[in-house]
Amino acid sequence: MTDSKKKRMSMLDNLAAAGAHPAAGSMMSSNRALRSARDAVDAHHVWEIDPAEIEDERYTDRLDPQDVHDLRASIEQNGQIVPILVRRHPTETNRYLLVYGRRRLEAIRGSDKVSKVRALIAKLDDTAALRAQVSENTGRRDLSYIERALFARELLDSGFGSQAQIAEVLNVTRSAVSMSISVANAVGAALAHAIGPAHGVGRPRWEALAKELSDFGIDQDELCRIAIDVRTKAGASEQVVDEPQLDPSVLAFDAVARHLKKSASQSRGQKPKTKATALLIDGMPVGTIKRSRQAVRLDLTHVDVAFAEWLDVRAQEVLEELHGRWKRET
Known part of the structure; x- marks a missing residue:
């Protein structure tokens, strides 16, 4: 040769x-x-x-x-x-x-x-x-943690394969893929892109951010504006030579995390609000759906017994169908 x-x-x-x-x-x-x-x-x-x-x-x-x-x-x-x-x-x-x-x-x-x-x-x-x-x-x-998380979610959403197959491609465990997809879903593509790759921000901090986002339902548009503003100012400022260079995306992550922590602290001091909406079938009330900051509860107290049994057997199938419809519509 x-x-x-x-x-x-x-x-x-x-x-x-x-x-x-x-x-x-x-x-x-x-x-x-x-x-x-x-x-x-x-x-x-x-x-x-x-x-x-x-x-x-x-x-x-x-x-x-x-x-x-x-x-x-x-x-x-x-x-x-x-x-x-x-x-x-x-x-x-x-x-x-x-x-x-x-x-x-x-x-x-x-x-x-x-x-x-x-x-x-x-x-x-x-x-x-x-x-x-x-x-x-x-x-x-x-790839940074959030880049891998978004990548895994894109592979799953596009039908590339199961979480086990994605784990094999990314050379990680299936549980790691499952957790990273949960983080990607909680953070969302818009906020992740506003923050940027944030190399050096690892899994624990992203998981903490995702948990506060899920628990307190804070307006992500405001968080995106905060992240973009920090990155823009960091990119426009001149950094001192011979000093450690600051990653604008890490600064954006830190700003978003601080704002979330402050908002979450204020929310903890308030009594959670629960909103109940009446549900009707053929014009007749059959129950309520109640939504709090952290949960959705469905109470069907006046439905036909046969329908209740049918729904009990098919609840998982109906939930997945509704979730798929939600994804298509949003």
């Missing part, structure tokens, strides 16, 4: 060694996924492709993928050192689907000096492509 070919074949292996150093189990999983991608590369050849021929239909795994200004300047000055990975489009000729390298692709798309993107072309199915995407990001810089 020639030195040139050896260099090309080891290119994806080198990606796993770049950047942060994950735990041993995570590193082994990352290496396996990246080597599988390497073995599927067409002739281990680096191609130059028109960026317009590449589609990005992947699951979103980062909250700030468009932050590419510095990367574009580096590529224009030094060239694109590391290729992106694409796979051939299943139905269209001369079209490709991005596996990983979104920031490099976006940087070159926005450049008026570089017209082609250097890429490896692999034969991968959807699952293998997703594994390669996750492994490449893990090898370079771990």
Whole structure:
């Protein structure tokens, strides 16, 4: 084997060694996924492709993928050192689907000096492509906790697979996936994007934030405004050279957490309010639905016994149908 070919074949292996150093189990999983991608590369050849021929239909795994200004300047000055990975489009000729390298692709798309993107072309199915995407990001810089949580929820909502399958792809336990999805649901995409990735803010603090959001039902629009305002001011201010650089998204998280804690403290001193609404069937009252800050209670005290038995058997099915309708409508 020639030195040139050896260099090309080891290119994806080198990606796993770049950047942060994950735990041993995570590193082994990352290496396996990246080597599988390497073995599927067409002739281990680096191609130059028109960026317009590449589609990005992947699951979103980062909250700030468009932050590419510095990367574009580096590529224009030094060239694109590391290729992106694409796979051939299943139905269209001369079209490709991005596996990983979104920031490099976006940087070159926005450049008026570089017209082609250097890429490896692999034969991968959807699952293998997703594994390669996750492994490449893990090898370079771990996704933050909230990025992983939103990523897991997107995989679940899109029908990618069960929580166990998602756990396997992300190389975590099923319980960790379940908890992260709960956090993502409580925080919501809007607030998460307003705060940003917040690297360094780990699971316990996000779980505490999610719990207070769920317990006290505080207006998230106001929290989004607080987060965006903090990030905007942090981005506009000049930080002192030779001092630790403050992450605007961490500052935004801290501001939101402080506001939540203050609001929660005030709410604890107030008596919880319960709102009851009468329920009717064929114009006749059959019970009430009561909603407090933390719960919803359904009392059906005047319904037909046969209907009550029917509902008792199908309660889970009816609840899931209503939840699915709610998701479609909202």
